[in-house]
Amino acid sequence: MTERYGYTGKILRVDLSSGKITHTPTADYADRFLGGRGIATKIYWDEVPAGVSAFDPENRMIFVTGPLAGFSGLAGSRWQVCGKAPAMTPEEFSYCNLGGRWGGQLKFAGYDGLVIQGKSDKPVYLFVEDDVVEIRDASALWGKSTVAAREILKEELGSTVAVVACGPAGENLVSYAIILADNDASGSSGFGAVMGSKKLKAIAVRGKGKVTAANPDKLKEVREYIRQLLYKGPHYAEQIAKLETHIEAVQGQKIRRDLCLGCTGYGGRVILESRDGQKRGKSLCGSSLFYLDKAMKYYGERNEVPFYVNRLCDEYGVDALAIESMMKWLSRCWHTGILTDENTGIPLSKAGSWEYMEALVTKMSLRDGFGDVLAQGIEKAADAVGNGAKELIADYVSKAGHLLTYCPRTFPVHGLLYALEPRQAVNQLHEMGLALFQWINWANGLEGAYLSSDVFRKIGARFWGSELAADFSTYDGKGLAATKIQDREYAKECLILCDFAWPIVHTLAGDHVGDPSVESRMLSAVTGLEVDEEGLYRIGERVFNMQRAIHIREGHKGRESDMIPxxxxxxxxxxxxMNPNAQAPGKDGEITSRIGMVVDRAEFERMKGEYYQLRGWDVASGLQTKTKLEKLDLHEIAQELGPRGLAV
Ligand code: SF4
Known part of the structure; x- marks a missing residue:
């Protein structure tokens, strides 16, 4: 299957305008950009000029897997999607990554990636099975939900085919439209609408290929080591149980685990079945939780409404987390009288009910009545409503319409991680955020909690550059921590590893400090290339700089644009x-509360300066320097941005 281990060697290209199907060698990209986000970002840099809008046929949808995709026990079969994103205000390059098994099937079919460009004049779907690649008529699928389209294709092509589809929201170019794949893996940034704009309803893939590691013995050894780090100790079953009980399951619903292809086995991904056995669907993280509180308040008890609402969003193909901030804004507009049940046709007075959400999601997805206003995204909708509606948008909303979490008033370093990304980079926030939750358990004396202040400091030194990273009372050391987190997480997005499983920041074993070198060892075992931890981070840094260059080319203004709400x-x-007393470790690991804190503006700017310096960028402007770009082997960027004054 492979010329070089870990890769199939080919990237499939489909032009929907001309119907032309070609492929290019992965080797053109793999050395410098590895896979996943790295390769997708490079293709975008090369092929999508700054002025191209999200719905322009010249925009690309770039799907890329990574060198670890298809291998078992590594949680490395995720896949990345990049392109100009309509969910952003203003539109800009963005990304999403998905789990499930679609990415693995693409690789088994013989492709490391798939680049879609152009636009069909009628609804189509793409069928890929090894060497067979066909653009097929999808008129019978158009208008169907994501799940229905998937089921119809499986019926027609066989259940082993993996499908990613857009729903009615994508077809109607709703800016928050998602794509949905097998195992209900979903991807945001509005890429469902990009698919819709190309009249591409779905992509069905299946392959007979197999993956082979360059060094199977070494891979076996690494797998065993991972197992030891993750499973050792009596708490494993307990942790899985916790993962499975934070979701919205109610009594009488059936629940079964539904892990992605190649998971480490540690995942908490589950499928729920409604009490009447009629509905089935994933329950995972934010999307399963976003309507829980509101429904509880409305009905006064836990019921199946949050589950049905989650399904509704998935079926129409809209981003549940963007709906969350939309609801907040609608509620404020309703309380001030700007919007009413009558002038929207949505029962705003019944927020928390099924009827409210059914009307909101359906109208938005079909652009029906007031839904046509909402379909443009929260910023443009507020402009259209006027009467001060813009001031009522929630205070902490990302450019992609998501409510920001893991707040920088608690985590000083997160100010940088927010400011430097087009969307909320949850994977970056998780590194410190999830460790903090474990520390809170320890701070509150929970039995068995092991992540003490001392362990947190050691983690700071090993993962985030210094022990200072674990002192939340100061901005010192946070510029360095941000570079470490970003470089590691960008490398992770290239590999492309699951965020729920990687990195292993803490462990039940030994001194409880995790091991960030495992990722490079897996890569070496699979590809046969000798890549160490630092080598992997250099790739992450390169890809991060390439993304920065794209944003600068698309209008980002460096220091001035690196801002938080x-x-x-x-x-x-x-x-x-999740943290009622806003507890966090302070100086010398003291247990402190961050209640009442704001981000200190002067310190935030100082932290940015420290960060730019460490990055080798220009401290005054926040622009990249030609010298640093050359050093990162990004000559093409230095050559393009330099003469235009966009790199100094
Ligand atoms: S940890 Fe969860 S999301 Fe990640 S690969 Fe495993 S099942 Fe999938």
């Missing part, structure tokens, strides 16, 4: 359901 500087922090 104003409210973080002005509104004191309150407790949060």
């Amino acid at each position: 104003e409210a973080f500087f002005t509104t004191p922090l309150k407790g949060h359901a």
